[in-house]
Amino acid sequence: MLTLSEENYIKEIYHLDVVADKGISTNAIANKLQTKASSVTDMIKKLADKKVLIYKKYQGVTLTDFGKKAAANIVRKHRLWEVFLVDKLQFSWDEVHDVAEQLEHIKSPKLIDKLDAFLGFPKRDPHGDIIPDKKGNVQAQEQLLLSALIKDDIGICVGVKDSSAAFLQYLDKQKIALGQEIKVIDKEPFDGSVIIKTQNKQFSVSQKIATNLYIQKI
Amino acid sequence: MLTLSEENYIKEIYHLDVVADKGISTNAIANKLQTKASSVTDMIKKLADKKVLIYKKYQGVTLTDFGKKAAANIVRKHRLWEVFLVDKLQFSWDEVHDVAEQLEHIKSPKLIDKLDAFLGFPKRDPHGDIIPDKKGNVQAQEQLLLSALIKDDIGICVGVKDSSAAFLQYLDKQKIALGQEIKVIDKEPFDGSVIIKTQNKQFSVSQKIATNLYIQKI
């Protein structure tokens, strides 16, 4: 059985694992978890003992298959709870994360199965992130950042890379929601900003916005 | 802010407080929480520092108003989650307690308000226990144990005193559910058993059953 702290470490390592291909460094973990490197070293030793990850001194860590499954399950719970909060309890998408951080640690396989069914077996969470299935598998997703599109490309807005409240509230303000169609009218090479058209309105978004919004081309 | 352990102590003391009128003894708490008396002594000192309860050496403890409110809030959360599990996720009433023990510690006032509304502001949990309101007040309830009724009394089954899975499953087997009408046909003084009629069936229940079922006379 994993403790709450162990679960948080595993989940963060899992998220870091998606991008990196080498071992995940002690410092990278410490930054994400807002702890000190020395604390991370202590914890990864414990997690290595528990066969959750492979650790060689100074080489960083990689999750074992067991560790990956455990992590995917926590992510699954986190995202299902986020769907619950938004779909059933009318939370807005910028206020669900902290509560889901707590709910993801509730231990009851039955609860998650029933919640999944109650929600209608959702595929994505309110931020467009894919919900891992019961076995820990994550559906591949062919999506691009808005910044990767070119003039005249059309796509559906399917997710956010940054899911901070600030960014989500910006999107709300601009009436950009997931599921919505977006057309790239033009791009400004100088500052990377993108002129888009959505809901019959045409306006410019900065590069920072464009590199944090996932689009599925159609 | 209270830790998970502190919350569990407070909640148990609150439950013990309802019955006893003197201070709650160290041993009573230790028994309920399955810990040692020495651990309880340590914890109640900490809780006294936090103004949750009054503690005088060897005299047991009593909750302060602040402590009572905190406890009622945990109980409120526990019971609302139980309603959610039964009403929305189709759990049976004998399998919700352990999950609710975890969910009751989720910290988010907004979550509980929204959950309460989502559930239609229930007054009682699946075991017939009154759900404290937001301010920590508990509605008075005029209910008797089945064992306190006499021949020809009629009432509605409104709650259980023992909510162990074993007892709840017994009730399921006998098709005794909350909200149901029960008539006392006769009582056997020798062993305290009670002959009841419900749903057109007439049968005898033991004293143990009769002292664990709450009835509201009509």
Add this chain to the structure above:
DNA sequence: AATAATTTTTAGATTAGTCTAAAAATAAAT
């Protein structure tokens, strides 16, 4: 290749929550 900078690990402390065993206080029984 040697030196400097950075990262990672170790050593030692701290806090929360728990335990066992012994001491002290209270309650019960002679």
Add this chain to the structure above:
DNA sequence: ATTTATTTTTAGACTAATCTAAAAATTATT
């Protein structure tokens, strides 16, 4: 009113999770 039994508290120890400061290893730079 003593003695005995029970309850409660204290003293000291343990584990989990964290920290600071120092040592060791790795990486980057001259």
